[in-house]
Amino acid sequence: MAQVRQIVLEGDPVLRRQAAEVRRFNPVLHKLLDDMKYTMYDAGGVGLAAPQVGISKRAIVVDDRENGFLELVNPLVTFRQGEEEDVEYCLSVPRCGGLVKRAAKIGLTYQDRFGEKHDLEAEDFFARVLQHEIDHLFGRLFVDIMTEEVKDEA
Numbered sequence: 001m002a003q004v005r006q007i008v009l010e011g012d013p014v015l016r017r018q019a020a021e022v023r024r025f026n027p028v029l030h031k032l033l034d035d036m037k038y039t040m041y042d043a044g045g046v047g048l049a050a051p052q053v054g055i056s057k058r059a060i061v062v063d064d065r066e067n068g069f070l071e072l073v074n075p076l077v078t079f080r081q082g083e084e085e086d087v088e089y090c091l092s093v094p095r096c097g098g099l100v101k102r103a104a105k106i107g108l109t110y111q112d113r114f115g116e117k118h119d120l121e122a123e124d125f126f127a128r129v130l131q132h133e134i135d136h137l138f139g140r141l142f143v144d145i146m147t148e149e150v151k152d153e154a
Ligand code: CO
Pocket: 089, 090, 091, 092, 132, 133, 136
């Protein structure tokens, strides 16, 4: 059974660590990915990186609401094209949103939960979500690179 895990917030050192490559595609990884999926949907997010649940491993889950659910293990960006600026939010940074410049289009390689390798190309919002989550694996948060803070409209 998948469980909601606690999302760690900005200020927790695990969010600033370089996440480790996943080498074992075993039940522990599968449970982590299942829990991350459950936790992301529970929080209403479009992406979640393993460090955000306190696990410093190179794994992310995304669902940009257009391309469906995807889990990516050991994702690597292979190319970047163009530039777009848009507002981003992060489940680990509830205090604000921010304007962030990202590549408009990216290429990726990644592994699935069984270690099989895949390629992926993504554009626009999908590419933005992936770049945001991959940044988490390098200990980067959007607040580090935002050009302007955006306050919630309430
Ligand atoms: Co985030």
